[in-house]
Amino acid sequence: MAKKEYDTFVLTDPALVPQDKEMEMILRDLTPSDRRYKYRSFFASAMVSRNEKKYPDKLWIRLGRGQLQEKPWSVKILKEANKFQ
Amino acid sequence: MAGYPIYKDNREFIKGLEKYGELVTVKQEVDWDLEMGAIVRRVCEKKLPSPYFKKIKDYPGFEAFGAPLATYKRLAIALGMDPDSTVPQIADEYVRRTSSEPIHPVVVDKKKAPCKQHVLLGKDADLFKLPGPMVHDGDGGRYLCTWHFVVSQDPDNGMINWGMYRQMVFDEKTMVGPVLPFSDMGKMFYGKYVPRNKPMPFASVISCDPLAGVAACAPSPIPEDQFTGMLMGKPIEVVKCETCDLEVPAHAEIIIEGDVIPNLTIEEAPFGEYTGYRTSPREPRTVYRVKAITYRDNPIMAVSNMGVPTDEGQLLRSFSLGLEMRKLLESQGIPITGVFMLPESTHHLVVVGVKPAYTGIATQIANLIYGSKLSPWFHMVIVVDDQTDIYDKDEVIHALSTKCHPITGIHKYENAPGTPLNPFASPEDRRWSKGAKVLFDCTFPLNWPKSDVPIKVAFNTVYPKEIQEKVLTNWKKYGFKD
Numbered sequence: 001m002a003k004k005e006y007d008t009f010v011l012t013d014p015a016l017v018p019q020d021k022e023m024e025m026i027l028r029d030l031t032p033s034d035r036r037y038k039y040r041s042f043f044a045s046a047m048v049s050r051n052e053k054k055y056p057d058k059l060w061i062r063l064g065r066g067q068l069q070e071k072p073w074s075v076k077i078l079k080e081a082n083k084f085q
Numbered sequence: 086m087a088g089y090p091i092y093k094d095n096r097e098f099i100k101g102l103e104k105y106g107e108l109v110t111v112k113q114e115v116d117w118d119l120e121m122g123a124i125v126r127r128v129c130e131k132k133l134p135s136p137y138f139k140k141i142k143d144y145p146g147f148e149a150f151g152a153p154l155a156t157y158k159r160l161a162i163a164l165g166m167d168p169d170s171t172v173p174q175i176a177d178e179y180v181r182r183t184s185s186e187p188i189h190p191v192v193v194d195k196k197k198a199p200c201k202q203h204v205l206l207g208k209d210a211d212l213f214k215l216p217g218p219m220v221h222d223g224d225g226g227r228y229l230c231t232w233h234f235v236v237s238q239d240p241d242n243g244m245i246n247w248g249m250y251r252q253m254v255f256d257e258k259t260m261v262g263p264v265l266p267f268s269d270m271g272k273m274f275y276g277k278y279v280p281r282n283k284p285m286p287f288a289s290v291i292s293c294d295p296l297a298g299v300a301a302c303a304p305s306p307i308p309e310d311q312f313t314g315m316l317m318g319k320p321i322e323v324v325k326c327e328t329c330d331l332e333v334p335a336h337a338e339i340i341i342e343g344d345v346i347p348n349l350t351i352e353e354a355p356f357g358e359y360t361g362y363r364t365s366p367r368e369p370r371t372v373y374r375v376k377a378i379t380y381r382d383n384p385i386m387a388v389s390n391m392g393v394p395t396d397e398g399q400l401l402r403s404f405s406l407g408l409e410m411r412k413l414l415e416s417q418g419i420p421i422t423g424v425f426m427l428p429e430s431t432h433h434l435v436v437v438g439v440k441p442a443y444t445g446i447a448t449q450i451a452n453l454i455y456g457s458k459l460s461p462w463f464h465m466v467i468v469v470d471d472q473t474d475i476y477d478k479d480e481v482i483h484a485l486s487t488k489c490h491p492i493t494g495i496h497k498y499e500n501a502p503g504t505p506l507n508p509f510a511s512p513e514d515r516r517w518s519k520g521a522k523v524l525f526d527c528t529f530p531l532n533w534p535k536s537d538v539p540i541k542v543a544f545n546t547v548y549p550k551e552i553q554e555k556v557l558t559n560w561k562k563y564g565f566k567d
Contacts, residue, residue: 009225009352009367026352028226036143036213038118039227041255065363066223066355083351084259084374 005030006075007060007068014061014069019049022078030060043081049074087318089165091296094199094336095150095385098163098295099137105168107134107159114140115149117227122220125151125390132156132395141386144216149386153232154295154397160404163295164316172476173423179316180408187307188314190323190332198324198335205378206327211257212375215339220390221357225367226253228356229260229291229341232389232397234301234309236288236331237270237345240277245332246270247301247309249398252289252373253353260289260341260373261353263365265518267461267502274345274371284344286329287373292338292387297321302398303405304459328376338384343375358506359402360431361393365505365515394429403432406462410435410454419450425475426463434465438475439528447526448496455522461502467525472541488527498522 006027010017022045029040049055055074062068092098102108115121115138124136129152138149154160161170166178195201205214217229230252237246246269252260264271278285290297300313310332313321323332328342350369357363389397407426414421414437422438437450447468454466469475469484489495503510503520510520529538540546545553 009355011367034213039219039254040213040257041226062223064355064367066221066225068223083349 004057005060006057007062009062009064011064017048020047022047024081043083045078045081047076091165091317092163092294094294095292095338095387099150101162102135102159105162107162108137109134110137110139112139114142116142117144117216117218119219119222121149121218121388122390125388126392128152129155129390129396130393135159141216146383147216147386148383149216149388150292151388152397153387154298154401155395163299176408180411182318183305183312183315185315187311188320190310190314191320192332193322193324193335195324199381200333200335200337200340201324201379202382203380204327210375210378212254212260213257216386217254218388223363224356225354226255229254230289232298232387233289233291234293235270236290236333237273237285238331239273245308245310246273249301251356255351258375260375261351261370263353264371265504279347282347284346286331287343287345288326288331288333289341290333290337292385293334294336297334299401302401304409327379339380339386341375342377343373346372346374357392359391359398360506360508362508364508394431399431400428403428406432406459407435409459413457414450414453417453422471423475433463434467435463436467436469436475436481438469438471438473440471441528441531444531447524447528451496451524455498455501461504461520464503464520464522467527469527484527485525488529489525494526496524496526
């Protein structure tokens with residue numbers, strides 16, 4: 001099965017993002033099964049790595065003004081959090 | 086009867102634009118993911134006719150209409166005027182209509198409201214069922230609401246507000262967007278609903294008739310539902326929402342209803358903004374939760390694309406901000422010849438023409454308009470004398486660069502309200518909406534001896550009338566075309 005792809009906005013220096021530690025983040029789904037849902041955002045508990053191959057899914061990094069970083073990271077989503085219940 | 090043609094919805098307006106060659110119908114399928122935005126962007130930059138998209142990828146049955154009012158010609162058509170009307174003619178007509186008595190909307194039955202042809206409630210009210218475009222690459226999300234307005238109501242005095250507050254789709258039920266504290270809705274929500282921890286009902290109106298859009302852009306103290314009636318010369322038809330008591334234009338294409346949630350924020354942005362930059366940071370912003378979506382058969386989305394000039398936000402906001410300043414200055418008896426805000430300035434620079442009747446008149450003008458509620462949205466005032474055509478950029482630049490003393494002609498205002506969207510502001514200033522203002526006084530001081538005042542050297546100032554007439558009469562005989 002093809003890897004799923006997500007992106008996230010990093011508002012600080014990407015080098016400061018903790019690796020391999022569970023944290024809450026906002027992800028956007030770039031490869032939904034129904035294309036109408038592309039860019040759907042959600043809160044997730046996840047672990048990330050700068051190593052593209054470490055976790056199951058691909059994670060693209062964008063900076064605060066939308067600048068896409070050249071190399072993707074990888075992400076493991078532990079659970080989706082619903083902030084509205 | 087208004088005495089001029091009025092378009093009750095965008096469908097009629099689209100036909101009107103087509104009649105005057107201001108529409109391109111795009112029959113080929115376009116992708117909501119960047120392609121549609123890129124087309125609209127290029128249309129704005131090249132000042133081309135509005136694109137009317139007949140097929141949108143993934144969304145059969147939906148259509149879209151881009152850059153609806155991005156030129157003065159389209160504004161003239163929307164007002165039912167001659168499409169070739171000049172900017173001063175459009176301005177005079179706008180001021181005439183909006184200085185009359187307010188015209189209240191009329192409420193129509195839901196059966197007579199096309200915007201109720203489809204009603205989605207509960208789980209069915211899913212934002213991804215609408216073709217919200219990814220407008221620019223790098224935006225924080227899909228901006229469903231770019232040419233629209235948000236309806237809200239003051240909980241104490243019942244005053245209605247229609248304002249353009251951008252809204253980004255977060256998930257199926259959630260939109261997020263900035264609501265600045267000095268905006269009308271910001272004062273209402275943060276001043277009244279949040280302290281009471283009460284959700285504020287809202288309705289986002291997407292693809293309304295063109296004059297309701299003009300009204301929603303205008304910084305007038307008159308409620309926009311009445312202001313629209315003044316522009317139309319007759320009441321706008323409204324209908325009650327499905328989930329709250331708000332009323333929305335009956336002939337709009339798409340309505341999104343729900344609550345603005347107090348004491349909850351979610352990250353929004355970045356977004357390509359009206360300044361022509363992606364400036365304001367991705368930050369926690371106001372949250373809208375959706376309860377209902379209603380729309381017409383084969384709904385037509387409206388899409389604006391903010392960026393470098395000129396889009397309709399820049400053009401209409403400049404137009405109406407300038408004319409509200411004109412009303413303010415005229416109400417104070419200042420002998421102005423006109424006010425014009427250049428759309429290319431992304432509504433940051435306004436030119437005021439005045440008869441320099443007394444010393445300090447330029448400072449008085451700047452103090453008045455910077456002291457008004459209009460001021461957070463702009464920061465440069467150029468005051469020229471009555472010899473300068475305020476609508477002619479060449480003349481204004483000539484006056485600015487020759488008559489404004491680099492030290493004594495420039496007056497700075499610090500610690501003023503600004504917006505987080507100002508590209509020149511520091512990150513800290515953006516965070517606190519801190520701004521600064523400047524006045525460029527391009528009038529010659531009145532205390533100079535008359536013989537020392539420079540004389541403008543132009544065809545119409547240094548030749549006798551009879552010579553001007555002779556030259557103009559013989560112009561084509563000399564061999565010139567125009």
